[in-house]
Amino acid sequence: MNRALRLIRRRLIGSIAVLLIVITGTFLLLEAAPGDAVDAYVVSVGGDASMIEELRRRWGLDQSAATRFAVYISSLARLDLGHSVAFSRPNLDVILERLPDTLLLMGSATALSFCLGTFLGIVAGSRPGSFRDRFLSIGSLALYAVPGFWLGLVLIVIFSVQLRWLQLGGIETIASGKTGAPRALDIARHLVLPVASLGFIYLALYLRMMRVGMAEVWRMDFVLAARARGIGRRRIVLRHVARNALLPLVTMLGLQSAAMLGGSVVIESVFSVPGLGRLAQEAVAARDTPLLLGIILVSAVLVIAVNLAVDLLYAGLDPRVGSSGEAA
Amino acid sequence: MTTRLSIGNLGVRYRRDGQGVEALKHVDLDMEAGKCLAVIGESGSGKSTLALAIAGLLPAGTKFDGSIAWPGLGHAPLNGRDIGFVFQDPSASLNPVLPVGEQVAEVARTHLALTWREAFGLATDLLGRVRLPDPEAVARAYPHQLSGGQKQRVAIAAAIAARPSLLIADEATSALDTIVQAEIVALIGRLVTEDSMSLLFISHDIALAAQLADRIAVFRHGRLLEIGETGELLRSPAHSYTRSLIEASFGPAAEERG
Amino acid sequence: MSEPLLAVSGLSKHYRRAGRTITALDGVSFQVNRAETFALVGPSGSGKSTVARLLLRLADADAGSIHFEGQDLMALRGEKLRAMRPRLQMVFQDPRSAFNPRATVGRVLDDPLRIHGLAGRDERPRAVETLLERVGLSPALTLRAIHEISGGQRQRVAIARAIATKPSLIVLDEALSALDVSVRADILDLLVSLQLDEGISYLFISHDLGVVARVAHRVAVMDAGAIAETGEARQIIAAPSSPIGKALVAAMPSLAQPVSKEAE
């Protein structure tokens, strides 16, 4: 476990620098934006010059960018993400309220795409060149090319509106008062379509990676050696080939977490899921700089955490990690 | 003397980019039970191809003619059960993510109808037999934690786990340094004798082969050039190529320099 | 003889890996004379290649000194270092990885001539052909890509490149071990004849005492980053004094002492 601890420590130290860069970059970017939170607020409310000035003062927008940045950084050090202008509440509260839905969506999509993708990848890769291999390979490529938002639109029309099998949006039946298992079931039914829309492209990705990876491992000497030892095909496929081909997929799992978080922005919008992605859109529209900074920061932390978990998983799967220096 | 293996008019053509690559032509060869046959030849002469053909491991799409017969076996030979195979590169022939004990044990479990527990027990014994220190610890280790020589010992343990009657060693020592090489050659020699296995020892080093082999077969360009008793062949090679090999390996010695 | 061509003393090198320090070299000293073949032998990991890398300034030593042709090699940097390079050349172990995979034979041999201005622009093609002939290759190979020639041919090209700058010392790190036995003998002969013609010295690195016995005048036996013994090649092979020397000699396959199956 010493190995794991070392890994965690190294990661955390690196992450601080990364987060600082992220914060600075985002802050600068948003500084450059035309219009501020007051402009956004005034659109919906109307107002005159004195009120606008008063608002700028109250929200601290009359200060220089440097001052605001310094204030922001120093409050961050106290784990205070600041106050949302648009929601008039602490950013952290607003974000944490939305986070679970996004996590649920991402987690389910990741689980689905990874498990199913790996499984189908093994099915395809266990007999390279066979009909099922070709079929899965072409099929996955087609799936890989379909934009998630478009797939979502099509799925909604088919399954929610025409067939009425599944709900057309939201994360659960609103104000249903359900609890426990019925509620979980309700949420699961709501998740089917968004998870499919978000996850299919990654499912295809994992399937393809697994398939290609297996094809590569098949060519390796130790597989030939295992065959020479007369090991059963099933065991060769699972224990020798798939086990090794899985490793790059695990790395990919970490790399894709950021992409998936980004993808959920669009999917959340298509399916009216009140998650972090939608919140980000709202924050941009409302020029709620502190909120958007907070969201990006929280997503970055999330991505870092996922990658750390993936690294640990990888270290558990690949005995070579950590002993020869470089981690995956 | 019983014949373990009889190869008749063997020819092998690989397919590469839609073209055929002739790797072996008209090879006739017999192996006797309990004896060691060394196969010598330069790179690309078809040595490995012969070994793969015997073990039925040629890649799909390879053209193959002639016969490989196993008199007295009574059934088609089973890899691992009837043939043990040791490859050149010890690092590449072990799965990097499985403990080596498991890789030895899985052979035993596959062929000897053992439970996993029994198979692991046997694996530990085997690791001891190939002279690995502290077999219990080694069984739990992963390939990257072992040196090249140690890995090759593990590979040998896996190859002999089911007590095959034929052991094929394809350049089993050429990736190792000379000291380790000598140890491994000695180990193979000992194991073959103890279990009265036949040994097909493939090498490009005639001097090394001569230490083990009862007979030596010389290959060149996919053909069997000549085959004979070791002493006989070294003393009076029939082919000039064989003679050049012998000269390159043994003499004219260091005395000529000075 | 006057001062040695190469004098190495107290050479040490440590690598850090995964938080641990690995001592690759620990106070290695030896000398190579002019027109001499000096062999470094030893088991895998004993530090032979590290010596080569340090000599060629491909890595920096932690301690010790290297004097070559009277110069303190370790004090040279940048331009000065590159100006010295022609005198000290190297042939690598694996002929496949020793050349840029995109290069042609001609370009490989042209480079050193161009870089050091050893021949004018118009003379260079001719000079390249001469080099090829010197190592027993046909000048027609000039236009071939590196991956289109055999391993033995590549190693000859490598030697041609090494002698292109008329060096006084060539380091050969396992330069023969990737080659077939028959090819190996030819290359050995080539090396010997070059030495006789031009008085080049070799630092010959190998773990195979059999080969060393045939080419080396003097041998140093290395073990675990240090030199276990040094001496006349003939002497050491006949009667090694260090344990590692003994083990190496014992492992040498030869007709004289066949290891019978019953031996162990």
Next chain:
Amino acid sequence: MIALRRFLRTPEAVAGALILAALLAMALSAPWFFPRDPQSIAGPALLRPFQDWTLPLGTDRLGRDVMAGLFHGARASLAVGLAAAAGAILIGAVVGTLAGFAGGLLDEILMRITDAFQTVPGFLLALAFVSVAGPSLATVIVAITLGAWTGPARIARAEVLSIRERDYVAGARVIGMHPLEIAFREILPNALPPVLALSSVIVAAAILTEAALSFLGLGDPNRVTWGGMIAEGRAVLRSAPYLSIIPGVALVLTVLGVYLAGEGLVETSATRRMNA
């Protein structure tokens, strides 16, 4: 020649190449077939496909020609895809090579920046960037590039690091080659292929990202793009599904074509290298 023959032997690659050729033809011929601004009103609104042969694919909500939009949209998609991929690969190769060569502090700084870009979800970044800079084709391209250069950078760096350790680089140093020559003549050409192999994935991803941005209303309003067409068709998804299906299918086919052709290329060059 051999490479071409090998490329043509895989049916997938041929299909991909055909799709891309068709796309290119569409993009290039768009101003010729449809000289009018594709956003101009060409006929009655919401005309269904195959009703009027002057407007074969029908018209949209405002009576704009869907076919013209499709052709002009191909230009935007290709432009964005290629420009963003070129930008990403250029930046990535430069940053990666620099980091790999220089090592030390510069490497550390560049890689932390790469990490930072990789940590922020690319689409979120693009969203923020476009809404800050205002939607135009150029900002969309920059926004996509911003999220896409890290992959090439990492690969280039890893490649450079591994090549730096190869014997032939040591060989170049031994013959006294200048470090800059080593960098640009010995290392860079050999580090590039794996980076370029990534280009089809980046092009495809860029096309999809552009579509997603347009879908969220962040595309260039002065240009027709497929994502924008889908977004507009979305409001009438039920009454006029063809409005989102036609550009959607075009998008899928394009991305598919890019992937297929890219994979064909990679495979061709891979076998070539293996044989080398």
Next chain:
Amino acid sequence: ALRAQTPTNGGRLIAAADSEPRNLNPAIIASNGVFFVASKIVEPLAEASFTGKDGLEPRLATSWEGSADGLTVTFKLREGVTWHDGKPFTSADVAFSALQVWKPLQNLGRVVFKDLEAVDTPDDHTAIFRFARPTPFQLIRNALPALTSVVPKHLYEVSEIADNPANTAPVGTGPFKFAEHRPGEYYRLEKYDAYWGEDQPRLDEIIYRVLPDRAAAAGALEAEEIHLAAFSAVPLADLERISKVPGIGVISKGYETLTYQLVVEINHRRKELADRKVRQAIAHAIDKEFVVKTIFLGYATASTGPVPRNDVQFYSSDVPTYAFDVAKANALLDEAGYKRGEGGTRFALKLLPAPYFNETKQFGDYLRQALAEIGIDAELVNNDAAAHQKAVYTDHTFDLAIAPPVFRGDPAISTTILVQSGIPDGVPFSNQGGYANPELDALIAKAAETLDPDQRIALYVDFQKMVAEDLPLINVAEWGFITVARSSVKEVSNNPRWAVSNWADTWIEG
């Protein structure tokens, strides 16, 4: 047939909401987005009505009367009304709301109540508004539905009004109590049992399901996940189809006093646009018929001037009009000296459509085409709300903009500021195009203090004429919204502000 049915009580109504206002206090923010939710909770003094006198029906006030000098207005307040927290509603609440909230804080109230000096409360159920300068009673009356939401004094006087928690969880006297808001998901309102209306409200619960995606509302209606989508949440192009779906009705009534206007805002700082001929040319270049038919699919009316046709009090058709006539437009531009240059372009403009409605954006696409026909090269700049606000109303970095202002029953409330000069930067939906016409300014000032209703109307007719003639901005079309509801929902659209009224009598069948 509707009337024949006997209403049933109970049930939950689910309506689509396309945005989530953070501040739900209609006394501060008199906007339809806020009213849509808050009007069920917080009531005004009077509501708009199809049948009532002056188009009004009583809510918290039972009667209202203005003095002849225009200096006082007396309200009689309803008795037996309680706040949702049980406290009684009194004239003190009205006085507090008027003086502390509407006048100083409310976006519209700041204009209408600018001269309000005091509110006398002789008893708990009488409130007398006193104005420092004569204020037309007509204007006050017209402002009652939108500008006079009453908030509880006892909750607001204890802390800063702008930060009061009741702004996000409002407390009122209306038929429904605020229950909860799940951001991104829904608002939930519950029946207020002690509501003053007899046998009201009929519904137990109203839920506003947040569906920011316009295309989602239609699907949700069809999938029976919601009952009602107001404010054209179902895209116009989908209406024909959805009207044929059994069990769903499309209703265009109920927005009569919420008329939105499609307006081309003009930056008069641009020298070309300062030329009236150019503005007229642009007006001639716009095919209003096309806009109405294709963009609004007939659910709109072509405009003639700054007051919409459906306003029975002020509208005048006696104004100069600009028929769709490209040739004339071109001629006008030639006349103005802007000849076509290379490629047929006279000059280039930046066109900023407001991002709030699909139709404004589509009109942007159309206008770009229409301008191209007369040799003006317009570049579309799509901004989000914040950037648009800043670009047009603060920085004035636009040439043409497309805006959807609302006509609120009286030109003095939100219409005259569209052309009046001297408005500070940053005020949205006001004249930020730099247009200054002293004559027009004088007219506006005069109308603001004219007490006699008929005289006032006459002044606004002049106003309309003058605006239509000089074209400080171009009124293109005006539209109300469409409500799509399941037919099980009864008493829908039964007043001219129905979507933003209290829904106390609305019920669900079955």
